[in-house]
Amino acid sequence: MSEISVSALPAAQSEGFVRVTEAGLRGMITLRGDLASAAIAKAVQEITGAALPPMRRIVQAGENAVVWMSPDELLILCPHDQAPGMEAALRAALAGEFATVANVSDARAVFSLSGTAWRDALAKLCPVDFSTLGTGDIRRTRAAQVAAAILVTGPEEVDLICFRSVAQYMFDILSAAASAGSEPALYV
Amino acid sequence: MLILTCPCCGVTAEETEFHGGGEAHLKRFGPGSDDADYESYMFSRKNPRGVHFERWRHVYGCGKWFLAARCTMTLEVFATYPAQTLEPPADVITAIKSKRPEWEGFV
Structure with a gap:
């Protein structure tokens, strides 16, 4: 088996009124369990350096981030090469707990949108009022026909x-x- | 447009972010029940014109199931509440009664 990881669309980029870039490889670990459990909070704090996020929020800690995904699910973001080690550490720390840990880094693709009008671009695709989202918020929704998680960084x-x-x-x-000239200018 | 608020993650979104799961508060009749009860459990649905209780899943969001009380005519949503509820809670009934005084109640 090849040890070389390649992201979904290496270096894909498009320029419009918002720049869309494929963000490359990201480490992602899904942690499911009872988020009220002290053992989970302790393990996440010790291994990622971040506290458990409140509902629909992201907690950043250096290169790592912990993202609230659902009432019993967290997504831990980290550098891609650190994901296997972090997964093993979480698994060991949560042995015997009612929790599951999975490294999902290579099951996902990440795109970065940059530009003041990112809300206008996403509003064409998602049934979301983007004026309610600010920095540090996460919103899971659909973009056209597929599921998406939007992290406001x-x-x-x-x-x-x-x-x-x-x-x-x-x-x-x-x-x-995001193509140039197609700005709906909903959020200005 | 039908706008629902997921009680599990607090998101308010329109219908296409969710998936309908049919009538709520059905009583299951499984093996050993008599044919009439089983047939009614399998096939008979209320399909009312007006107040209705339904199961919904926040399929593109947190993925959780919940229940909603809404009007099938106007798409007005009276309340959404957790799926772990055997019958409509009192506050949901009160909310419906205040808007639909002629409603006969949950049967």
């Missing part, structure tokens, strides 16, 4: 995570939605 920066199998579709719809 800054005032003009958003990361969008989708399944790797739909990466080309996602890149195409994002590029089309």
Whole structure:
């Protein structure tokens, strides 16, 4: 088996009123369990350096981030090469707990959108009122026909995570939605 | 447009982010039950014109099931509440009664 990991659409980029870039390899670990459990909070804090996020929020800790995905699910973001080690550490720390840990890094694709009008681009694809989202928020929704998680990382920066199998579709719809001259100017 | 609020993650979104799961609060009649009860459990649905209780899943969001009380005519949603509920809670009934005084109640 090849040890070389390649992201879904290496170096794919499109310029429009928002720049869409394939973000490359990201480490992603799904942790499911009872988020009220002290053991999970302790393990996440010790291994990622981040506290458990409140509902629909992201907690950043250096290169790592912990993202609230659902009432019993967290997504841990980390550098791609550190994901296997972090997964093993979490698994060991949560042995005997009612929790599951899975390294899903290579099952996903990540796109970065940058530009002040990212809300306008995404509003064409998602049934979401983007004026309610600010930095540090996460919103899981659909983009056209596929599931997407939108992570607001800054005032003009958003990361969008989708399944790797739909990466080309996602890149195409994002590029089309962000094409120059097609600004809906909903959020100005 | 049908706009639902997921009680599990607090997101308010329109219908296409969710998936309908049919009528809520069905009583299951399984093996050993008599034919009439089983047939009614399998096939008979209320399909009312007006207040209705339904199961919904936040399929593109947190993935959780929940229940909703809504009007099938106007798409007005009276309340959404957790799926782990055997019958409509009192506050949901009150909310419906205040908007639909003529409603006969949950039967």
